[in-house]
Amino acid sequence: MIYTTEIPHLEQGVRSAVTLGKFDGLHRGHQKLIHCISEKRREDCRAVVFTFDVSPRSYILKVPPKFLLTYEERRELAEERGVDILAECPFTEELMHMEPEQFVKEYLVERLHAEYLAVGPDFRFGHKREGNPQMLQKLGKEYGFTVEIVEKEKDGSRDISSTYIREELEKGNMEKVNGLLGYTYFTRGEIVHGRQLGRTIGVPTANLIPPEIKKLPPNGVYITKSLINGKIYEGITNVGYKPTVRENFLGVETYLFCCNENLYGQEAEVRFYQYLRPEKKFDSLEDLKKQLNQDVETGRAFFQK
Ligand SMILES: Cc1cc2nc3c(=O)[nH]c(=O)nc-3n(C[C@H](O)[C@H](O)[C@H](O)COP(=O)(O)O)c2cc1C
Numbered sequence: 001m002i003y004t005t006e007i008p009h010l011e012q013g014v015r016s017a018v019t020l021g022k023f024d025g026l027h028r029g030h031q032k033l034i035h036c037i038s039e040k041r042r043e044d045c046r047a048v049v050f051t052f053d054v055s056p057r058s059y060i061l062k063v064p065p066k067f068l069l070t071y072e073e074r075r076e077l078a079e080e081r082g083v084d085i086l087a088e089c090p091f092t093e094e095l096m097h098m099e100p101e102q103f104v105k106e107y108l109v110e111r112l113h114a115e116y117l118a119v120g121p122d123f124r125f126g127h128k129r130e131g132n133p134q135m136l137q138k139l140g141k142e143y144g145f146t147v148e149i150v151e152k153e154k155d156g157s158r159d160i161s162s163t164y165i166r167e168e169l170e171k172g173n174m175e176k177v178n179g180l181l182g183y184t185y186f187t188r189g190e191i192v193h194g195r196q197l198g199r200t201i202g203v204p205t206a207n208l209i210p211p212e213i214k215k216l217p218p219n220g221v222y223i224t225k226s227l228i229n230g231k232i233y234e235g236i237t238n239v240g241y242k243p244t245v246r247e248n249f250l251g252v253e254t255y256l257f258c259c260n261e262n263l264y265g266q267e268a269e270v271r272f273y274q275y276l277r278p279e280k281k282f283d284s285l286e287d288l289k290k291q292l293n294q295d296v297e298t299g300r301a302f303f304q305k
């Protein structure tokens with residue numbers, strides 16, 4: 001897959017099937033759009049995902065953005081789904097104020113040689129969000145591309161969207177989040193040293209510091225699986241600041257049920273299956289240990305089912 005932060009310019013004779021949007025999470029709705037473009041792949045036709053490098057809303061509001069997928073994670077998932085080119089274009093003033101027809105002509109036609117577009121019914125683009133799927137269809141007749149308006153993937157009566165998934169993630173409803181995503185929500189990082197207290201209470205924990213932009217479920221304890229060095233480990237994970245020992249950074253730390261290896265320096269992907277309880281401040285490490293033993297039992301029972 002080609003990844004670029006510029007507007008791609010395809011060579012002559014090569015055409016494209018394009019989908020456009022923010023694609024945070026690459027959820028089941030996004031996957032449906034990607035399926036549409038990847039079906040059009042040929043020797044001389046590329047599947048292109050055209051997206052922006054900062055969520056337009058957070059750019060305007062100037063709040064530090066949190067995403068369901070980091071840019072790197074999104075790249076990897078897009079590649080797995082059969083995308084040839086992922087263009088993460090800077091969301092510049094120029095792009096923000098571009099007239100819809102100019103965007104179509106300069107970017108989609110002249111640079112991408114688009115022959116096919118897949119968009120959702122609520123897709124909007126260009127200055128004042130005046131561009132819409134019907135307008136794309138009209139312009140397609142003029143410039144020679146077809147536009148498929150792809151029905152939204154639904155969960156019951158509600159459209160699947162990044163907003164819906166964020167809402168459920170904020171509630172810690174991992175079963176719902178994972179169902180909407182079509183994969184298990186995860187975060188990644190390198191396993192780093194903690195205070196080495198874990199081993200003293202019989203519960204060593206692999207600590208990782210999640211990426212700044214990654215949106216996490218609420219602080220608390222989760223049943224998880226961790227992918228480390230190609231192996232899957234079942235375990236339980238605490239997300240938070242460990243109030244009992246007063247950590248000063250937000251960590252994701254996991255006790256792996258069947259592991260006694262030295263894991264420092266390894267990359268881990270922690271996948272969240274179920275929320276167990278909120279993070280608590282205990283009066284002593286002994287009390288914490290009692291609670292941890294209970295959590296371990298709950299976690300093991302979950303995987304035995
Ligand atoms: C499953 C799990 C649940 C945890 N729950 C809590 C908690 O509720 N409150 C808390 O202060 N720390 C909690 N912790 C964090 C422990 O305080 C921490 O693992 C211990 O102090 C060891 O820290 P260290 O890795 O820096 O040595 C939890 C850790 C795990 C793995």
Ligand SMILES: Nc1ncnc2c1ncn2[C@@H]1O[C@H](COP(=O)(O)OP(=O)(O)O)[C@@H](O)[C@H]1O
Binds near residue numbers: 191198204205206259
């Ligand atoms: N079952 C296990 N679960 C998690 N980490 C383990 C396990 N067995 C061994 N380890 C190793 O022990 C380390 C955690 O021990 P711990 O005493 O909690 O130290 P730290 O505070 O540095 O995390 C992990 O980083 C890993 O290298």
